[in-house]
Amino acid sequence: MGMRFLQAGASATQAVEASLRILEDRDITNAGYGSNLSIDGTVECDATVVDHLGRSGACGAVPGIRNPISLAKLILDMSNLPLSLHRVPPNALVGEGARMFAVENGMATYANEHLVSKNARDRFLRWKEDLHHTEARSRPSATQGHSTGSALDLPESQPAESPEFSKDHDAAVEAGTWNEGQPDSPCNEKYISNKFRPAGVAAIADSRVSIPTAASADRSQSHASSDRPWSISIEELPRSQSESEQREPAPQAGLQQNYHGSLQSVFRPDQSDGIQSTSSSIVQQPGEPRGTKRPASSTDEAPSARYGLPLLSHADDLITDTVGAIAIDYRGYIAAGSSSGGIGMKHRGRLGPAALVGIGTAVVPCDPDDEEAVSVATVISGTGEHMATTMASQRCAERIYHGTRKGSGGKDVPEEDDDVIMESFIANDFMNHTGVKNCPSAGAIGVMTVKKTRSGYYFYFAHNTESFALASMGGNDKRPVCTMSRLSQGADITRGGRKIRLD
Known part of the structure; x- marks a missing residue:
């Protein structure tokens, strides 16, 4: 959809909004409709959009909004209009104030029940139950075996869980409450045996003069929900009237249908995207010699054989995380945006990285005296609190813009290889940051x-997560180039990319 907007002459910010609206309306993403619920069952969403000048619009912990990216775009547009008495218009609004701003400017709002999908409700009920059991196990032994009076008490006939199930289940539940890319927990042996736990979502779009380009990325979740072997008595959340309808994949998005089952549509090592080729990509996987090239053809060997990655024979990958987009329009203006429902069981009012400029989304504008006209946009998802500690998106964008990496003693070291900068950013600026390590x-x-x-x-x-789903599309591409990037065995970080040349 973002590509269609760009080809029709839309601005980069409009293309970002259009791309993310499609994903927000899908209940399989943790954004907009179907987002994770807070501890009291409320949907509160975050979103940010940043234009080519670095100006931004953001909303955070806002209830009752189905498309938070549209509210963020509205805030951005309104922030550029002057107010009387030299008042400064806001570029970030949170909570009830953000919702009132939407109402005042004609944006539709919804009751909480109409933003809760069946899958989101099921996750909430399972998490409530899991948290109850976790708290019960942590109580002194004297209280064991006594009812807490909670509506979450389970029947005595509850079947015992195997140690392996309990360990994996608890780990997944815990991950779902600190990583926005892990909303579900394993529910049966099928998913216990599958060690793939993806975690990411993002999207890019890009265009130039007569060559608009678009791209999108989405982090995914491998663990699908299934019926529990027992029933729970928690009071159910209100059901949306439309949630029982069959929701077909949006054909314009080019995301969900590409991420189920096979890994055939992955980025391949570099082929020039010049006149001879309408599509190209470059990738650098851990353990692969730099500069290795391989044609991207339908008869090429499966990625699992090349990179030692597990090739799934059935649809285990479900898109269930924060979404993001980067676009470049016909004028060469770049923009970025992200949208998220936040981590599961969060405190009411919690601001996620998608609501914070420089944390989840950042743009380094082009300097007017720069002959190369370099500008950089970055979208990041993950553990939001750690991203805030490290100023993640702004730091990464500036690393790429200035061509530096963190060296010994914390000093910036010049680095010409952007691929090395990306890996160094995760390893040194993020994972090795004192605030993250401690x-x-x-x-x-x-x-x-x-x-x-x-x-x-x-x-x-x-990424340092076990998977990262992405797609990109250039103006000469006939279809999006999609990949489900996976962490290679024994690797801590996986990286890759592609280049789109200008004619």
Whole structure:
């Protein structure tokens, strides 16, 4: 959809909004409709959009909004209009104030029940139950075996869980409450045996003069929900009237249908995207010699054989995380945006990285005296609190823009290889940050960056999660180039990317 907007002459910010609205309306993403619920069952969403000048509009912890990215775009547009008495218009609003701003400007709002999908409700009920059991196990032994009076008490006939199930289940539940890319927990042996726990979502779009381009990325979740072997008596949340309807994949999005089952549509090592080829991509996987090239053809060997990745024979990958987009329009203006429902069981009013400029989304504008006209946009998802500690998206964008990495003693070291910068950012600026290392919660992150120059556009990604789903599309591409990037065995970080040349 973002590509269609760009080809029709829309601005980069409009393309970002259009791309993310499609994903927000899908209940399989943790954004807009179907988002994770807070501890009291309320849907509160975050979103940010940043234009080519670095101006931004953001909303956070806002209830009753189905498309938070549209509210963020509205805030951005209104922030550029002067107010009387020299008042300064806001570029970020949170909570009830953000909702009132939407109402005042004609944006539709919804009752909470109409934003809760069946899957989101099921996750909420399971998490409530799981948290109850976790708290019960942590109580002194004298209280064991006594009813707490909670509506979550389970029947005595509850079947015992195997130690392996309990361990994996607890880990997944815990991950779902600190990483926005882990909303579900394993529910049966099928998913216990599958060690793939993806975590990321993002999207990019890009275009130049007569060559608009678009791209999108989405982090995914492998664990599908299934019926529990017992029933619970928690009071159910209100049901949406439309949630029982069959929701077909949006054909314009080009995301969900590409991420189920096979890994055939992955990025391949570099083929030039010049006149001879309408599509190209470059990828650097851990353990692969730099500069290795391989044609991307339908008869090419499966990625699992090349990179040692598990090739799934059935649809285990479900898109269930924060979404993000980066676009470059016909004028060469770049924009970025992200949208999220936040982590599961969060406190009411919690601001996630998608609501914070420089944390989840950042743009480094082009300097007017720069002959190369370089500008960089970055979208990141993961453990939001750690991203805030490290100023993640702004730091990554500036690393790519200035061509530096963190060296010994904390000094910036010049680095010409952007691929090395991406890996160094996760390893040194994020994972090795003192605030992350000394925090009890793990640091998950997935990064997507676009570097715009006069000679071409460079799309880079990196992640320390077990998977990262992405798609990109250039003006000469007939269809999006999609990948489900996976963490190679024994690797801590996976990275890759592609280049789109300008004619």
